Amino acid sequence: MTQTNRNNNLIPLAFEPVHAGFPSPADDFLDKSIDMNEFLIKHPAATYFVRAEGNSMINSGIFSGDILVVDKSLEPSNNSIVIASIDGEFTVKKFVKKNHSIFLKPSNGKFRKIQITKDCEFEIWGVVTFVIHQIK
Numbered sequence: 001m002t003q004t005n006r007n008n009n010l011i012p013l014a015f016e017p018v019h020a021g022f023p024s025p026a027d028d029f030l031d032k033s034i035d036m037n038e039f040l041i042k043h044p045a046a047t048y049f050v051r052a053e054g055n056s057m058i059n060s061g062i063f064s065g066d067i068l069v070v071d072k073s074l075e076p077s078n079n080s081i082v083i084a085s086i087d088g089e090f091t092v093k094k095f096v097k098k099n100h101s102i103f104l105k106p107s108n109g110k111f112r113k114i115q116i117t118k119d120c121e122f123e124i125w126g127v128v129t130f131v132i133h134q135i136k
Helices: 036-040
Strands: 010-014 030-035 047-051 067-071 080-086 089-098 101-105 114-116 122-132
Touching: 030 036, 036 122, 080 101, 089 122
Parallel strands: none
Antiparallel strands: 010 030, 047 067, 067 122, 080 089, 080 122, 089 101, 101 114
């Protein structure tokens, strides 16, 4: 089995942040390198990536084709975005607990929230920690 050199994953990180408002002069030097695995993945053994499909989460910044970074070791809190299985179907939604009831809520008004009942086969597959998408 070949061992991967983690230094191959290092990407330069600019010293100064980029301002999204009025432009400022750019610095001509880099501060350090950043390993995207260390930045995106806190629990490697419990993390996986999945591609989103559909538009039920667009108001949370998740678009069809985006890659979601999911951590299975995290417990969802109220309004966490989770990957869940409901009756064998996978979905990405906000986890909402209200008055001893659990709902999976979309981030798009065109979709209805899903109430989890005792009749549902339901399982949380992880909490979404990052979304990676291409700017078009």
